[in-house]
Amino acid sequence: MELNQIMFFLLSGLILLFSVLTITSRRILRAAVYLLTVLVATSGLYFLLKFEFMAAVQLTLYAGGIVVLIIFSILLTSHISHKFEKPELVNVIVGSVTGLVGCATAIWSIMAFPFSPTTQPALDVNMKQIGMHLMNTGHLGYALPFEVISVLLLASMISAIIIAKKGN
């Protein structure tokens, strides 16, 4: 077994184990820490795929930003020692059946589909390429989505401040 295969199985094992723990843990702060592990392992998968920029974005934005935000909101809204009651049996059965059936269908169709990669030479993904694409308005340019995302972030920031502020 080669080294990158060992790495892949290690990372995907971590991802699957800690995703299950995230949704089954009855202490919410632990669930947040398990989610952090899942996100860090995912960035490891991105490094394996040689998308270094996306891996760095994943580490800083998801693992650094969103998880800290979630942990802050947990600390603001619940007690650390608080333990959830067990979820209702009906919910567990419905959720598991949905998950298993959907999973089986999706995996079956993945295995049946013939994936055909292009024969064109691979592009070397570096920061300069990404920046040129992101600011380009011509063919394969992403200037418009970039601007739309910046407006969306501004709008969500303003709305978050207005919603969470005390008194109106």
Added chain:
Amino acid sequence: MIQGIPIQYFLIVSTIMFFIGVCGFIIRRNLITILMSVELILNSVNINFLVFNRYLYPHQLQGNFFALIIVAIAAAEASVAIALFINMYRKFNNIDVENISEMKY
């Protein structure tokens, strides 16, 4: 193309992660846990985009930019959702879904 790992392995991992997120969305009742399930779902979609980019269309960067935009949208969604949760906690003193049947003032 990564040596020795077919594309299906990555897709199976992200599929299982997606449906774990869906399952958590249905089972859990705390709103923050539901938000965490949504983050799991978004994350698995990101893996899919990057894997398709690397394995099927390595001469373009479209999957990379889609994943970048999804991460930004996830950040925006999490910030608004958490502002809502804090406001609900102030009003109802807990954030379980069944206790919050109305959201208007």
